[in-house]
Amino acid sequence: APADPHGAARRWALGAFAAAATVWLSCGVVLSVTSAEHPANRWVRNFLPESLVPVLLAWLLFMARVGPKRQTVLDRHDFQSIDWDTIFLIAGGLVLGRMLERSGAATELARAVAESRLSPTTILFAVAGVTVLLSELTSNTATASLMVPIAGSVAPAAGLSEVQGIWLVALSASLGFALPVSTPPNALVYGTRMVPLRLMAGLGVVVDVLSVTWVACCVRMLA
Numbered sequence: 001a002p003a004d005p006h007g008a009a010r011r012w013a014l015g016a017f018a019a020a021a022t023v024w025l026s027c028g029v030v031l032s033v034t035s036a037e038h039p040a041n042r043w044v045r046n047f048l049p050e051s052l053v054p055v056l057l058a059w060l061l062f063m064a065r066v067g068p069k070r071q072t073v074l075d076r077h078d079f080q081s082i083d084w085d086t087i088f089l090i091a092g093g094l095v096l097g098r099m100l101e102r103s104g105a106a107t108e109l110a111r112a113v114a115e116s117r118l119s120p121t122t123i124l125f126a127v128a129g130v131t132v133l134l135s136e137l138t139s140n141t142a143t144a145s146l147m148v149p150i151a152g153s154v155a156p157a158a159g160l161s162e163v164q165g166i167w168l169v170a171l172s173a174s175l176g177f178a179l180p181v182s183t184p185p186n187a188l189v190y191g192t193r194m195v196p197l198r199l200m201a202g203l204g205v206v207v208d209v210l211s212v213t214w215v216a217c218c219v220r221m222l223a
Helices: 007-033 039-047 052-063 076-080 084-103 105-115 120-137 140-154 162-173 184-191 197-222
Strands: none
Touching (some): 007 052, 084 105, 084 120, 084 184, 120 140, 120 162, 120 197, 184 197
């Protein structure tokens, strides 16, 4: 059987992916099991941030020459084929989300829900709705970190326990179907150019509303 001319390149690409996953997991373990003052913890935070790993591996794939023809795994044609529109769209959404966090707008929005004099059912839907809204523009982790303490404090007013309030936020923060920046799968779908932004946003809002209703009803039934 003839040799696969791209076999070496595929192996290098798979190796780079495995290396990235290994480094990310290893760094996560180090940061989780050591204190902030530990030398290993400081070294990882200062010299091996998550964003540096893919950059180094991509550089390696651009430089490494493999196979019989000694060609690089990646070249300028691969660089040009990147969907830059989607990349900048995601970057803009992340910047907007960071602005909401840094300016305090997200905190004030969440606090307004917590301090409002609403019925228990309305509070339930408000917490879920605000969580979904924030998760559309910011990361799920940041949204959950912001909303979990608030949900725990307002849960009794909605007739829920603190654990149920946290469950409400955890489930709601995983929703987000309206914008490409909301989740990586959304960005991948939008990047195909087969789903226009207007269609994604329109159907995404409908799915968000249905999902919030479903999550709120499930949490209410468990109360």
